[in-house]
Amino acid sequence: MINSIPFFDKKVIFDSHAHYDDESFNEDRDxxxxxxxxxxxxxxITCGCDNASTKNAIALAEKHDFxxxxxxxxxxxxxxxxxxxxxEALANHEKVKAIGEIGLDYFHNSDNKTAQKELFRSQINLxxxxxxxxxxxxxxxxxDTLNILxxxxxxxxxxxxxxxxxxAKQILELGMYIGVGGVITFKNAKRLPxxxxxxxxxxxxxxxxxxxLAPEPFRGKRNHSAxxxxxxxxxxxxxxxxxxxxxxxxxxxxxxxxxx
Ligand code: NI
Numbered sequence: 601m602i603n604s605i606p607f608f609d610k611k612v613i614f615d616s617h618a619h620y621d622d623e624s625f626n627e628d629r630d631x632x633x634x635x636x637x638x639x640x641x642x643x644x645i646t647c648g649c650d651n652a653s654t655k656n657a658i659a660l661a662e663k664h665d666f667x668x669x670x671x672x673x674x675x676x677x678x679x680x681x682x683x684x685x686x687x688e689a690l691a692n693h694e695k696v697k698a699i700g701e702i703g704l705d706y707f708h709n710s711d712n713k714t715a716q717k718e719l720f721r722s723q724i725n726l727x728x729x730x731x732x733x734x735x736x737x738x739x740x741x742x743x744d745t746l747n748i749l750x751x752x753x754x755x756x757x758x759x760x761x762x763x764x765x766x767x768a769k770q771i772l773e774l775g776m777y778i779g780v781g782g783v784i785t786f787k788n789a790k791r792l793p794x795x796x797x798x799x800x801x802x803x804x805x806x807x808x809x810x811x812x813l814a815p816e817p818f819r820g821k822r823n824h825s826a827x828x829x830x831x832x833x834x835x836x837x838x839x840x841x842x843x844x845x846x847x848x849x850x851x852x853x854x855x856x857x858x859x860x
Pocket of ligand 1: 647701
């Protein structure tokens with residue numbers, strides 16, 4: 601059990617986006633994963649970023665009932681040597697519930713925009729072929745991401761949403777979900793509270809992006825799924841609701857989207 605997070609007798613936290621294959625979990629991964637239920641965690645989607653990390657995500661999903669995997673090539677891993685055919689082979693596993701994490705990242709690399717867009721499109725097409733949702737990463741690429749989503753219309757989630765309420769509106773019009781993580785608790789989160797305020801409850805997913813983006817009061821530390829407690833409390837404050845209700849609705853949404 602994690603200190604400073606209350607014991608939950610109800611399992612209501614579904615973390616729709618994490619990276620438990622990350623090396624920062626190497627020393628205590630199984631110990632951590634086997635205690636998260638004490639803090640209310642009932643489900644996790646752990647995302648792949650290339651062939652190797654997708655295989656690791658699937659191995660974790662095979663080991664723990666409440667963990668599910670996403671298979672994909674992250675835009676930062678475009679040079680990993682992983683092909684879309686590799687991802688297709690891995691995505692046939694019964695615990696793979698989405699194609700992700702895929703998308704565009706012009707913050708880390710803006711020299712290969714054409715290649716990133718091509719890879720994004722072909723992985724969306726794979727998701728549609730396999731009737732799986734997509735988990736989309738968009739960093740400093742709002743316009744191109746939105747245009748590709750409008751053109752291809754996949755079902756899925758825009759994870760760790762960082763756009764404006766206007767962009768959120770267009771994402772919602774496409775029928776997609778919006779992922780809200782620890783950033784909502786940061787003092788400098790400017791537009792995100794406005795997005796959360798306008799976001800219909802049936803399109804909200806809570807997430808961590810663990811080990812990254814830990815919410816306050818853990819900002820800067822290694823993140824894990826139980827910390828969603830703090831994220832949900834902040835969302836509840838904005839929505840003037842009870843945080844348990846936020847967690848229950850979000851878990852229901854995740855089960856619907858990922859067909860769990
Ligand atoms: Ni991620």
